[in-house]
Amino acid sequence: MGKVIFYEDGNFQGRHYECMSDCSDMSSFLSRCHSYRVESGCFVVYDRPNFMGNQYFLRRGEYSDYVSFGMTDSIRSCRLIPQHRGSFRM
Template sequence: MLDDVRSSQLHGKSEYSEDRNFQGRSYECMGDCGDFSSYMSRCHSCRVESRCWMMYDRPNYMGNQYFFRRGDYADYMSMFGMSECIRSCRMIPMHRGSYRMRIYERENFMGQMYEMMDDCDSTMDRYRMSHCQSCHVMDGHWLFYEQPHYRGRMWYFRPGEYRSFSNMGGMRFMSMRRIMDSWY
């Protein structure tokens, strides 16, 4: 029992059920899963026991993204207004330390650049930038939102260089939030 608790704290743990209210077949996940179809035909409820997770409505971490913290989601589709059920998931590692990234006005790190170390509820209000088209995440894990004040569709960014957002389904990001260790 103690080993199970330690393992879920280190690796994360989430459980997915075919039907609402945790009914039907279920699948327990302790890390990234690129495709639920070999474990269940559909997924309509989930329970996040530890860590934070990004859920995707298509296999292989594609499609719309949804952020889940620890908790029970007996009917997440109604809660989040989703039209498709979860098809893949990715665990977000905990990050302790500073957060730092650069956002750019244009693709390929061109145009105006701003360095961020905290949340930004509106790039227009803070930087007079209607949206950014590329970024370089140096430290931490971030959620980008298509509308100001952390609304609309979201996208998860981990450390790395993102030269162009044009291949992200036409997303235009206007607010950013750090994924804090206090959320876990």
């Protein structure tokens, strides 16, 4: 299971939205997204709704300003990358 918190403004300010699964259009929750905190799991985020546009991989950590990480636009959709844990037998 993963969890990411998106914030409307940089430095984790403004309204926020907690996401633990895929979200095809974040505009119904936030007008923009300029910072985010990945608490667990890994996500692919997109700069367009419906998982379109440029893709960016996010892993656990704090991202206080989307521009400093090479993003050209605000995040508009995201997908949780499933983590599979299993046993390996020989």
